[in-house]
Amino acid sequence: MLFFLPGLIFGQKFPDLAPTPPMGWNSWNTFKINISENLIKEIADAFVKDGYKDAGYKYIIIDDCWSLKQRDEAGNLVPDPAKFPGGMKALADYVHTRGLKIGIYSCAGTRTCGDYPGSKGFESLDAKLFASWGIDYLKYDWCNTTGLDAEKAYTTMRDALFAAGRPVVFGICDWGDNQPWLWGKKTGQLWRISGDIAPCFDCVIDHGSYKDWGVMKVVYVRKDIRKYAGPDGWNDFDMMEVGNGMTVSENRTHFTLWCMLASALIMGNDVRSADPATVGILTNKDMISVNQDTLGIQAFKYKDIDSTEVWVKPMKNKEWAVCFLNRKKEPVSLEFNWTEHKISDPDFDFKVDFSKEKFRLFNIWTGKKAGTTGNVVKAQIAGHDVLVFRLSN
Numbered sequence: 001m002l003f004f005l006p007g008l009i010f011g012q013k014f015p016d017l018a019p020t021p022p023m024g025w026n027s028w029n030t031f032k033i034n035i036s037e038n039l040i041k042e043i044a045d046a047f048v049k050d051g052y053k054d055a056g057y058k059y060i061i062i063d064d065c066w067s068l069k070q071r072d073e074a075g076n077l078v079p080d081p082a083k084f085p086g087g088m089k090a091l092a093d094y095v096h097t098r099g100l101k102i103g104i105y106s107c108a109g110t111r112t113c114g115d116y117p118g119s120k121g122f123e124s125l126d127a128k129l130f131a132s133w134g135i136d137y138l139k140y141d142w143c144n145t146t147g148l149d150a151e152k153a154y155t156t157m158r159d160a161l162f163a164a165g166r167p168v169v170f171g172i173c174d175w176g177d178n179q180p181w182l183w184g185k186k187t188g189q190l191w192r193i194s195g196d197i198a199p200c201f202d203c204v205i206d207h208g209s210y211k212d213w214g215v216m217k218v219v220y221v222r223k224d225i226r227k228y229a230g231p232d233g234w235n236d237f238d239m240m241e242v243g244n245g246m247t248v249s250e251n252r253t254h255f256t257l258w259c260m261l262a263s264a265l266i267m268g269n270d271v272r273s274a275d276p277a278t279v280g281i282l283t284n285k286d287m288i289s290v291n292q293d294t295l296g297i298q299a300f301k302y303k304d305i306d307s308t309e310v311w312v313k314p315m316k317n318k319e320w321a322v323c324f325l326n327r328k329k330e331p332v333s334l335e336f337n338w339t340e341h342k343i344s345d346p347d348f349d350f351k352v353d354f355s356k357e358k359f360r361l362f363n364i365w366t367g368k369k370a371g372t373t374g375n376v377v378k379a380q381i382a383g384h385d386v387l388v389f390r391l392s393n
C-alpha cells in the first residue's frame with residue numbers, strides 16, 4: 001500500500017508556501033535568551049496595532065532558548081515553563097487568532113547553538129510536536145553537527161515536517177556553509193547565506209571562533225548566487241537590524257537592500273517600542289512591494305559611480321527598481337543621465353536601453369512622482385543613504 005504513496009516514502013517540501021519572500025519578526029537579534037510568552041503576545045498585538053500586519057508581516061518566530069535544557073522521558077522537547085507557562089499550543093492560538101502565523105526554532109545537531117536539545121535523531125517526534133502546537137514556520141540551525149551531511153540532515157527534517165502534515169515554512173540556517181542555494185529549493189523556502197548579522201553598517205565583529213557581519217558585509221559575502229533565488233526558494237540575508245542602533249539613513253539603506261535583494265523581511269528589533277522613523281521604514285508599502293514583486297528576481301549591482309552603487313531589480317510588467325546607494329559617510333552629489341545607460345541582467349533575460357525606452361519615475365522614499373528617465377537625475381544623497389526609484393512604462 002505504502003508503495004503507492006511516494007510522498008510519504010520519499011517526502012517533499014510543502015509547495016507554494018513562499019511565492020514571495022516571507023515577512024515577519026524573530027526574537028533573536030534583540031532578545032536572545034530573554035524570551036517569553038508575554039513578549040510574543042505583545043509582539044503579536046503590536047503587529048496588529050502598529051500597522052506591521054497591514055504592511056504584510058505575518059510570521060512571529062521564536063528563536064533559540066525556548067525549551068528546557070533536556071527532553072522529557074518520552075523524548076519530547078519541553079517549553080521552559082518559566083518562559084512559556086501557558087505552553088506553545090495556547091500561544092500559537094493567540095497568534096493565529098490575530099490573523100498571524102507562528103514560527104519556532106530548532107537545530108539539525110545534537111544541541112542548538114545556545115546549548116538546548118537539538119533535533120538530531122528526534123526529527124519525526126519534533127515535527128509532530130510542532131504540528132500539534134500549530135507551528136507554521138521552522139528555522140533550523142546548524143550547530144553541533146559534526147559528521148552530518150547538510151543536504152541529508154535538512155532533507156530528513158523536511159520529510160518529517162511533510163509527514164507530520166501541517167504546512168511549515170522551512171528556513172535553512174547553515175550560514176551558507178554547505179552551499180544551500182544548490183539544493184535548498186527542493187528542501188525549504190529560504191536559506192541563510194551568511195554568518196550572523198550585526199547592527200552596524202559595514203563592521204565585522206570578531207568573536208574568535210566566529211564573526212558577526214555588518215549590513216554591507218552580509219550583502220557582499222557571496223557572489224553569483226542570485227540565479228538560484230526565486231519564488232519558493234529565497235536567499236536569506238538574515239534577520240534585519242533596522243531599529244537596532246544604526247542611523248536613520250543606514251536603517252533606510254539596510255531595509256532598501258533587503259527589499260531589492262528579495263530577501264526574507266524578518267524584523268529583529270523590538271517592534272513594541274520602535275520610534276516613528278523606524279516604523280516608517282519597516283512599513284513603507286512602496287518599498288515592500290519591490291520586495292514582494294511576484295517575479296521574484298533578486299537585484300544585481302549594475303555599476304559603481306565613484307562611491308555610489310547602482311542596484312537594479314527587474315520586476316513584473318516590465319517595471320524596474322533602481323537604487324543609488326552612497327557607501328560613504330559623507331553626502332554625495334549624483335548626476336545620472338539615464339539615456340546614457342543600457343542595462344542587462346547578467347543571469348536572467350532582462351534588458352533595457354534608456355536611450356530607446358522612456359519610463360516614469362516614482363521616488364519610493366519621498367513617495368512622489370519624479371519625472372521620467374528623459375530627465376537627468378541631479379540629487380544629493382546623504383552619507384550611507386539611498387535614492388530609490390520605481391520605473392514604469
Ligand code: GLA
Pocket residue numbers: 028063064112113114141173195196
Ligand atoms: C545561530 C543563528 C542565529 C540564532 C542563533 C541562536 O547563530 O545563525 O540566527 O538563531 O544561532 O543561538
